[in-house]
Amino acid sequence: xxxxxxxxxxxxxxxxxxxxxxxxxxxxxxxxxxxxxxxxxxxxxxxxxxxxxxxxxxxxxxxxxxxxxxxxxxxxxxxxxxxxxxxxxxxxxxxxxxxxxxxxxxxxxxxxxxxxxxxxxxxxxxxxxxxxxxxxxxxxxxxxxxxxxxxxxxxxxxxxxxxxxxxxxxxxxxxxxxxxxxxxxxxxxxxxxxxxxxxxxxxxxxxxxxxxxxxxxxxxxxxxxxxxxxxxxxxxxxxxxxxxxxxxxxxxxxxxxxxxxxxxxxxxxxxxxxxxxxxxxxxxxxxxxxxxxxxxxxxxxxxxxxxxxxxxxxxxxxxxxxxxxxxxxxxxxxxxxxxxxxxxxxxxxxxxxxxxxx
Amino acid sequence: xxxxxxxxxxxxxxxxxxxxxxxxxxxxxxxxxxxxxxxxxxxxxxxxxxxxxxxxxxxxxxxxxxxxxxxxxxxxxxxxxxxxxxxxxxxxxxxxxxxxxxxxxxxxxxxxxxxxxxxxxxxxxxxxxxxxxxxxxxxxxxxxxxxxxxxxxxxxxxxxxxxxxxxxxxxxxxxxxxxxxxxxxxxxxxxxxxxxxxxxxxxxxxxxxxxxxxxxxxxxxxxxxxxxxxxxxxxxxxxxxxxxxxxxxxxxxxxxxxxxxxxxxxxxxxxxxxxxxxxxxxxxxxxxxxxxxxxxxxxxxxxxxxxxxxxxxxxxxxxxxxxxxxxxxxxxxxxxxxxxxxxxxxxx
Numbered sequence: 001x002x003x004x005x006x007x008x009x010x011x012x013x014x015x016x017x018x019x020x021x022x023x024x025x026x027x028x029x030x031x032x033x034x035x036x037x038x039x040x041x042x043x044x045x046x047x048x049x050x051x052x053x054x055x056x057x058x059x060x061x062x063x064x065x066x067x068x069x070x071x072x073x074x075x076x077x078x079x080x081x082x083x084x085x086x087x088x089x090x091x092x093x094x095x096x097x098x099x100x101x102x103x104x105x106x107x108x109x110x111x112x113x114x115x116x117x118x119x120x121x122x123x124x125x126x127x128x129x130x131x132x133x134x135x136x137x138x139x140x141x142x143x144x145x146x147x148x149x150x151x152x153x154x155x156x157x158x159x160x161x162x163x164x165x166x167x168x169x170x171x172x173x174x175x176x177x178x179x180x181x182x183x184x185x186x187x188x189x190x191x192x193x194x195x196x197x198x199x200x201x202x203x204x205x206x207x208x209x210x211x212x213x214x215x216x217x218x219x220x221x222x223x224x225x226x227x228x229x230x231x232x233x234x235x236x237x238x239x240x241x242x243x244x245x246x247x248x249x250x251x252x253x254x255x256x257x258x259x260x261x262x263x264x265x266x267x268x269x270x271x272x273x274x275x276x277x278x279x280x281x282x283x284x285x286x287x288x289x290x291x292x293x294x295x296x297x298x299x300x301x302x303x304x305x306x307x308x309x310x311x312x313x314x315x316x317x318x319x320x321x322x323x324x325x326x327x328x329x330x331x332x333x334x335x336x337x338x339x340x341x342x343x344x345x346x347x348x349x350x351x352x353x354x355x356x357x358x
Numbered sequence: 359x360x361x362x363x364x365x366x367x368x369x370x371x372x373x374x375x376x377x378x379x380x381x382x383x384x385x386x387x388x389x390x391x392x393x394x395x396x397x398x399x400x401x402x403x404x405x406x407x408x409x410x411x412x413x414x415x416x417x418x419x420x421x422x423x424x425x426x427x428x429x430x431x432x433x434x435x436x437x438x439x440x441x442x443x444x445x446x447x448x449x450x451x452x453x454x455x456x457x458x459x460x461x462x463x464x465x466x467x468x469x470x471x472x473x474x475x476x477x478x479x480x481x482x483x484x485x486x487x488x489x490x491x492x493x494x495x496x497x498x499x500x501x502x503x504x505x506x507x508x509x510x511x512x513x514x515x516x517x518x519x520x521x522x523x524x525x526x527x528x529x530x531x532x533x534x535x536x537x538x539x540x541x542x543x544x545x546x547x548x549x550x551x552x553x554x555x556x557x558x559x560x561x562x563x564x565x566x567x568x569x570x571x572x573x574x575x576x577x578x579x580x581x582x583x584x585x586x587x588x589x590x591x592x593x594x595x596x597x598x599x600x601x602x603x604x605x606x607x608x609x610x611x612x613x614x615x616x617x618x619x620x621x622x623x624x625x626x627x628x629x630x631x632x633x634x635x636x637x638x639x640x641x642x643x644x645x646x647x648x649x650x651x652x653x654x655x656x657x658x659x660x661x662x663x664x665x666x667x668x669x670x671x672x673x674x675x676x677x678x679x680x681x682x683x684x685x686x687x688x689x690x691x692x693x694x695x696x697x698x699x700x701x702x703x704x705x706x
Contacts, residue, residue: 078557176644190645220420221584225628225641247558250587250630277632291562292632293591301569301591303562307527 039066039106040209040241041090041128046103048082048089048265055312059085059098061265064338067209072235072242074252074273077262080308083245086262087213090243091130092120107209125152128209129202133217135194139186145170145197146182152204169200174230192223196230203234210235213245228255249292253277258344261285264309264319267338271345281347281355283324318350326351369447371546371578372409372432377402377441379424379431383650399649401427402438403602406676411545414572414579416593416610418586418625422649423599425582429548432580433467434458445546463493466544470551472535476523482534483509483519489541508537513567529560536567540575547572548580553588565592586629590614598622601649601657604676608683618685618694621658656688664689 048060060082067073075083088094090105092112105112107128112120124130132138140148149166163182170178173196186194195215202210212231216224232255235242244256252259252273259276261269261284269282280286287304306323317332318324324331330350338348349355380398389396401424409415417425431438434450443450445461453461469475477485483505490501506516512533523531532552539547549568553561569592572579583589589596590610597607598621606619617623624642644661647653653660659669668688676686679694 078559192645220646221586221628222420222624222641223645225630228630229641248630249558250632253632254630254636274636288558289632291559293562293565293587294633301562301566303566304559305563307529307560 040069040071040108041067041243042104042106043086043090044104044106046086046089046105047101048085048094048098049101050098052312057312058265058314059311060089062103063262063265063267065260065267065270067241067243069208070235070239070241071258072232072244072256074244074246074256074259075262076246076249076252076259078247078308080264080311081262082265083262084213085265087130087211087243087245090211091124091128093130126205127207128211129205129207130211130213131195131198131202131215133214135191135198136186138198139194141186143185144182145184145186145189148197149201149204152201165204166200169204170197172203173197173200173234174226175200190223191219192227195219195227199227199230199234203238206238207240209241209243211243211245214247215244216251217247231255249288261288264314265311266319266348267346268320268348269346270338271341275342275345279342279345281341281345281352282320282349283326283355284320286355287323318348326354369411370408371411371446373442373444374408374428374432375406375442375444377405377428377431377438377443379427379436379438397650400602400652401649402431403652405441405599405602405604407597407604407607409546409578409580411578412576413594414581414592416589416596417580417582417599418584418589418596419599420584420646422601422646424602424649425599426550428599429467429550429580429582433465433548435467463542464544465546465548466539466542467548467550468532468535468539468552470554472528472531473523475535476531476538478523481520481522482526485534486519486538486541489538493542495542504541508541511540511571512537513563527560528556529563532556532564533567536564536571540571543575544577546578546580548582550582551584553583553585561588568592586625587631598625601646601652603657603686604684605658605686606684607676612680612683616683618679618683618690619687620662620664620689656686
C-alpha cells in the first residue's frame with residue numbers, strides 16, 4: 001500500500017458520519033447515524049505543536065474522531081501519547097507557546113478552533129466542561145466551596161435559591177453533610193471529595209459533553225471506584241457525553257462505549273470497547289493488553305520492548321516500528337493511514353492482516 | 359494468634375511480631391494549653407507476619423495504610439516503637455548501627471521513584487561502584503567488572519554506566535535502582551511501589567525483570583503495592599492492610615478466590631479488570647479516616663456494610679479461619695464458626 005497517498009483526512013472523509021463541513025449548528029449530521037445519535041463533537045485532523053529548544057514537539061499529529069450524544073468515549077495512551085493534549089486542544093486550553101496548528105473541532109456544529117474568545121467562554125461554561133486530574137489545582141484555594149459553586153449559578157436569581165441549588169448539587173455528587181461542607185475550603189477536603197466538588201461545579205453548568213482528564217488517577221482504588229461510578233451514573237442520568245482520558249485499560253474496559261488508543265500523537269486504533277479487546281488490531285494495542293498482569297499466572301507477560309519515540313525527532317514511517325514485532329520495510333516508507341478493519345473499527349497498521357494470525 | 363506451624367517452613371527468613379510505629383505530630387497550641395503530648399499518626403499499629411525463604415509477600419492497601427512504613431521498619435530505615443523484627447532469627451531492633459551493618463547487606467530496597475533515590479550528579483557506574491565499596495566487596499577491578507555485570511543483568515549495557523540518572527527514561531532508571539539494590543546480593547528485597555511511576559508498557563518490562571531476577575537469584579520479596587493486579591501476578595501470599603493493621607492474609611489464589619474481610623472484598627470489586635464480564639464497580643461508602651483518629655473497635659467499622667454492635671466496641675484479632683487464611687473480622691469469624699460443623703456438606 002502506498003501510505004503517503006492517503007492522509008488521515010481522506011480517511012475521515014470516507015466515513016459518512018464525519019462528512020459534515022458546514023459551520024451551521026443544526027444540520028450537521030447529514031448522513032448515516034440514527035436520529036438523536038449524531039456526533040456531538042467531531043475532531044478533524046487536529047494538530048498541536050510545541051516549539052522547544054530541542055525543536056518542535058509534534059504533540060498531536062492529525063487526530064480525528066467523533067463522539068455521539070450521550071456516548072462514553074475514552075482516549076487511552078501512555079504519557080506523551082498526546083491524549084491530554086488532544087483533550088486540552090478541544091477546549092483550546094493549550095499552554096503557549098504550544099498551539100493548535102491545524103484541524104477543526106466541531107462541537108454542535110461550531111468550530112471551536114475558530115470561535116472568538118467570548119463565545120468560546122460561553123461554550124466552555126455551558127456546552128462542554130472539563131475536569132482535571134488534580135482538583136486541587138483546578139479549585140480556587142482561597143474561596144469556599146459555596147462561593148465556587150455559586151459563581152456558576154449566577155443566572156439563578158436569589159442567593160437563597162443559589163445556596164439551595166449548591167446543596168442539592170453537592171448531595172447529588174455524594175458529598176456527605178452538604179450544608180456543612182458549603183463553608184469548607186479545598187484544603188479541608190480529601191482528594192475524593194475535591195473531585196466530587198469539581199464534578200458538582202461541572203454539573204451546575206449542565207454540560208452536554210464532559211471531558212475528564214485522568215479524573216481518578218490521583219485517588220486510591222476504593223475512591224477511584226466511587227468517582228468512576230459517580231461519573232457513569234451522572235453521565236447516564238443527564239444524558240451527557242463523556243470523554244475519559246486515561247492510561248488504565250481496566251477502567252476503559254469497564255466503563256466506556258468506544259475507545260481511541262493513542263501513540264506518539266496519533267490515534268493508532270479506534271473501535272467499540274468490546275471489539276477492541278476482543279480483536280485488537282494494532283501491534284501497540286496488542287502489546288498494551290499483553291502488558292497487563294492477568295489472572296492466569298502461568299501466562300508470561302509480554303512487555304513491549306523499548307520506549308516511545310521523541311516527538312521532536314520523529315523519523316519517516318510508523319512511529320511504533322522500532323518496538324514492533326511485525327515491522328516490515330513498508331512500515332518505514334512513509335506515513336501510515338488509519339484504515340477500516342471492520343465497521344467502526346480502525347487501525348493505523350499496514351500489516352493488520354498479518355496480526356490476526358498472531 | 360498462632361502461626362500455622364505444620365505448613366510453615368522450618369525457619370522463616372523474616373518474622374515480624376506486634377510491630378508498632380507511631381509518628382508524633384508537631385506540638386500545637388492546644389497541646390500546650392492542655393499540657394498533653396502531641397497527637398500521633400498511628401502508621402503501623404500492631405502488625406505480625408512471617409515470610410519464608412524464597413517466598414514473596416504482597417502487601418496491599420491504600421495510601422496511608424502503613425504499608426510503606428512497615429517496609430521501612432523492617433529495613434530499620436525507621437526505628438519501630440515496639441515489637442520485633444527477626445531476620446534469620448536475629449532481632450534487628452536490638453542491634454546497634456554497627457551490629458546492623460551485615461544485615462543491611464542482606465536486605466535491600468527498591469523505591470517508587472528511582473530518580474529521588476539516585477544521585478543526579480553522579481554517573482550510575484560510580485553510584486553502583488560506591489555501593490560495593492561501602493560494603494567492602496572485591497578489589498577495584500572486581501568491582502568494575504561487577505558493575506558491568508549488574509548493568510547487563512538488569513537489561514542495560516555496560517556503556518549505560520557512563521550516563522547520569524537524568525539521561526535515562528523512567529523505566530531505565532528503575533532498572534538502575536534495581537541494580538543498586540542487587541549489587542550486594544541481598545536475600546530479602548523490599549520493593550516499595552516500584553512500578554507506580556511507570557507507564558503500562560514499561561511496568562510490564564520491570565515486572566518481568568523482577569520476576570526473572572527473583573527466579574535466578576532465589577530472592578525473598580516483600581512487594582508493596584496498591585495495584586492488586588500486579589500483586590496477584592507475583593505474590594505467593596498477600597496481606598491486606600487498613601489503617602496500620604493487617605486485616606486479612608492468605609495465599610494469593612485463596613485470597614482472590616475467597617476473600618473473607620469486607621475491606622478485601624471492596625478492594626477486589628473496585629479493581630477495574632480487563633476481561634470477564636463488564637460490571638459496574640460496587641464501591642464501599644466513605645473514605646479511610648485519618649491515622650491520627652483511628653475509630654474505636656474494629657477500625658473498619660464506620661465503612662463496613664456488615665457491621666454489628668460488637669464492631670464499634672471490640673477490635674477483632676487476626677484469626678486463622680482456615681489453614682493459612684487469617685482474617686480480622688468479628689462477622690467473618692462468627693460465620694466461620696457457624697458453618698464449621700457443616701464442613702464437608704455441599705454448600706449452596
